[in-house]
Amino acid sequence: MTLSAERVSRAAGGRLILDGVDLSPRPGATTGLLGPNGSGKSTLLRLLAGVLAPASGVVTLDGRPLDRMGRRDVARRVAVVEQQADTQVELTARDVVRLGRIPHRRSWAPASAADEEAVTDALRRTRLTAQADRLWHTLSGGERQRVQIARALAQQPRELLLDEPTNHLDLRHQLDVLALVAALPVTSVVALHDLNLAAMYCDHLVVLSEGRVVARGEPAEVLTADLVAEVYRVHAEVTRTGPDDRPHVRFLATLPDRADLGPDQTGLGPDETGLS
Amino acid sequence: MTSAEGAETAGRAASGIPVARRVRPVWLPAAGIAALCVSVALAVTVGPADIGVADVWSVIAAHLGAGTTAGDVSPLRDGIVWDLRLPRTLLAAVCGAGLAVCGAVLQSLLRNPLADPFVLGVSSGASTGAVLVVVLGVGGGALSVSGGAFLGAVCSFALVMLLSHSLGGSTDRVVLAGVAAMQLFSALTSFVVMTAADAETTRGVLFWLLGSLGGAGWPDVWTGTAVLAVALAVCLGHARTLDAFAFGQDAAATLGVHVARTRLVLLCVTALLTAVLVASAGAIGFVGLVLPHAVRALTGPGHARLLPLCALSGAVFLVWVDTLARTVLEPKEVPVGVVTSLIGVPAFVLVLYRTRRYR
Numbered sequence: 001m002t003l004s005a006e007r008v009s010r011a012a013g014g015r016l017i018l019d020g021v022d023l024s025p026r027p028g029a030t031t032g033l034l035g036p037n038g039s040g041k042s043t044l045l046r047l048l049a050g051v052l053a054p055a056s057g058v059v060t061l062d063g064r065p066l067d068r069m070g071r072r073d074v075a076r077r078v079a080v081v082e083q084q085a086d087t088q089v090e091l092t093a094r095d096v097v098r099l100g101r102i103p104h105r106r107s108w109a110p111a112s113a114a115d116e117e118a119v120t121d122a123l124r125r126t127r128l129t130a131q132a133d134r135l136w137h138t139l140s141g142g143e144r145q146r147v148q149i150a151r152a153l154a155q156q157p158r159e160l161l162l163d164e165p166t167n168h169l170d171l172r173h174q175l176d177v178l179a180l181v182a183a184l185p186v187t188s189v190v191a192l193h194d195l196n197l198a199a200m201y202c203d204h205l206v207v208l209s210e211g212r213v214v215a216r217g218e219p220a221e222v223l224t225a226d227l228v229a230e231v232y233r234v235h236a237e238v239t240r241t242g243p244d245d246r247p248h249v250r251f252l253a254t255l256p257d258r259a260d261l262g263p264d265q266t267g268l269g270p271d272e273t274g275l276s
Numbered sequence: 277m278t279s280a281e282g283a284e285t286a287g288r289a290a291s292g293i294p295v296a297r298r299v300r301p302v303w304l305p306a307a308g309i310a311a312l313c314v315s316v317a318l319a320v321t322v323g324p325a326d327i328g329v330a331d332v333w334s335v336i337a338a339h340l341g342a343g344t345t346a347g348d349v350s351p352l353r354d355g356i357v358w359d360l361r362l363p364r365t366l367l368a369a370v371c372g373a374g375l376a377v378c379g380a381v382l383q384s385l386l387r388n389p390l391a392d393p394f395v396l397g398v399s400s401g402a403s404t405g406a407v408l409v410v411v412l413g414v415g416g417g418a419l420s421v422s423g424g425a426f427l428g429a430v431c432s433f434a435l436v437m438l439l440s441h442s443l444g445g446s447t448d449r450v451v452l453a454g455v456a457a458m459q460l461f462s463a464l465t466s467f468v469v470m471t472a473a474d475a476e477t478t479r480g481v482l483f484w485l486l487g488s489l490g491g492a493g494w495p496d497v498w499t500g501t502a503v504l505a506v507a508l509a510v511c512l513g514h515a516r517t518l519d520a521f522a523f524g525q526d527a528a529a530t531l532g533v534h535v536a537r538t539r540l541v542l543l544c545v546t547a548l549l550t551a552v553l554v555a556s557a558g559a560i561g562f563v564g565l566v567l568p569h570a571v572r573a574l575t576g577p578g579h580a581r582l583l584p585l586c587a588l589s590g591a592v593f594l595v596w597v598d599t600l601a602r603t604v605l606e607p608k609e610v611p612v613g614v615v616t617s618l619i620g621v622p623a624f625v626l627v628l629y630r631t632r633r634y635r
Binding site: 046049050051070071072073074075076078079080082085086087088089090091095096099100102103105107108155 | 384387389512513514515516517519520522523524526527529530531532533534572573576577578
């Protein structure tokens with residue numbers, strides 16, 4: 001038992017963002033959350049973090065509904081790395097990582113040896129020990145993202161939620177960040193845009209489209225030309241040429257938007273249509 | 277704090293990349309307390325009436341029930357020291373401490389480096405309340421100037437909360453609602469003064485609006501101290517929570533902070549403290565804006581250290597500024613708010629200049 005969303009829905013501005021989504025990430029594994037912009041990935045992560053409450057359905061942690069748990073208790077279990085974090089405060093990398101100990105400390109208590117150990121350990125695991133005393137605004141995008149991951153690790157979570165952590169990073173740093181996340185012994189849920197990165201680093205994929213789950217399973221089952229055409233409106237070729245025979249997606253052309261087509265047309269030949 | 281951080285003072289790492297420049301010696305708070313005691317002790321001996329240092333201290337010692345009786349000091353001089361100078365100096369310390377702490381808390385909470393205790397419209401509301409009492413005689417004599425100021429401050433804070441809540445409740449909405457209330461109440465104050473006040477009253481009101489510790493009495497000192505103590509305790513209890521706001525409200529929420537509750541508690545506490553201080557001393561500007569930035573540059577951003585040091589340095593700062601204000605044009609007095617602003621505006625520009633390079 002771990003973090004689990006059951007039939008969660010959430011609307012904003014009269015539009016349904018999530019429509020009865022189930023998600024039960026496998027403990028210890030890395031689950032990739034895919035889907036076009038506006039498909040509900042970020043909202044789902046925010047529901048899982050307990051920052052937003054579902055309009056219907058329930059998010060549970062070890063079987064207990066999140067909204068019946070204290071915020072601090074949730075923060076000791078579930079850590080979040082956002083797409084982009086910024087601050088005007090003059091913090092060092094170590095200061096930022098120390099923020100991760102807040103849920104573990106009482107209001108007036110000074111930092112314990114265990115707190116400092118968790119911070120040092122998180123810096124070491126993210127290979128930031130040498131940069132620990134650098135100021136946040138002097139760090140590169142990749143370093144900042146690693147500092148945020150170190151901060152999340154200092155929370156000593158069992159569940160880690162990441163919202164497009166590779167955004168704004170160069171190629172090398174994208175691979176670094178995802179390899180780091182995939183190697184962590186925690187249950188992680190990562191929202192991603194890049195299908196090939198998802199195929200390389202995730203154990204399990206969940207694809208959202210217009211607030212509903214349209215596919216889930218291992219990368220090789222999920223990532224098919226049909227799915228890419230249906231969900232992203234992109235014509236693609238999928239081969240098993242990634243590392244460890246994982247799928248690799250090669251994009252060929254965009255397909256017309258569904259709104260531009262008649263009711264019985266998908267822009268594909270008859271044997272290529274649809275998903276079940 | 278570990279010993280490794282004890283002397284974390286290096287300006288630049290070997291690579292030439294700037295690292296944190298911080299002074300974190302344990303003696304800093306102790307030095308602040310000592311500086312405050314010395315400042316108060318010196319400030320009470322300074323003034324237009326020519327009273328010797330020894331006489332000043334024998335008066336204070338006598339009133340504290342220690343040492344010899346004040347038999348050799350005339351009742352007039354006794355009154356000057358005990359009923360004018362000492363409460364005034366102590367109120368300066370309380371106001372400086374309170375305004376600096378409010379400023380530091382609001383800057384972190386609203387994530388706005390230009391926030392100060394008056395961003396919630398409290399000072400302009402207080403001015404309107406005071407002007408209504410002084411000029412229009414609202415309350416029929418039952419309401420003192422500071423009573424009216426306090427009521428005005430509470431009304432304008434309530435308006436800001438109501439407005440920001442109905443505008444969506446995000447931090448920038450709070451700041452915008454505060455600015456709106458500030459404009460509204462300033463206009464009301466000017467309207468009342470321009471239409472109803474005579475020259476003499478206008479002068480009195482203006483002096484109050486610019487901030488003055490001249491009317492300080494013991495009741496002001498006791499009320500201010502009590503509210504400051506409670507507010508400081510509440511803010512220190514939230515020190516780590518305030519640290520969590522560094523990356524915004526959502527990030528704070530994922531670190532286990534009840535964002536809405538924390539914000540409500542801290543906004544109410546800082547507004548209450550500001551209202552009490554403004555009611556007794558007028559709107560003394562810039563202490564709450566500038567001091568937190570100066571202290572943060574010294575201690576680093578951790579609120580558990582920042583807040584007490586803000587309180588101490590704010591107290592020392594205002595004690596000396598007030599001493600300057602009442603002596604520089606002797607026997608005339610310069611409103612203390614004018615002096616703080618003359619020092620504050622260049623510092624304000626410096627803050628803008630510093631934040632510029634992060635964007």
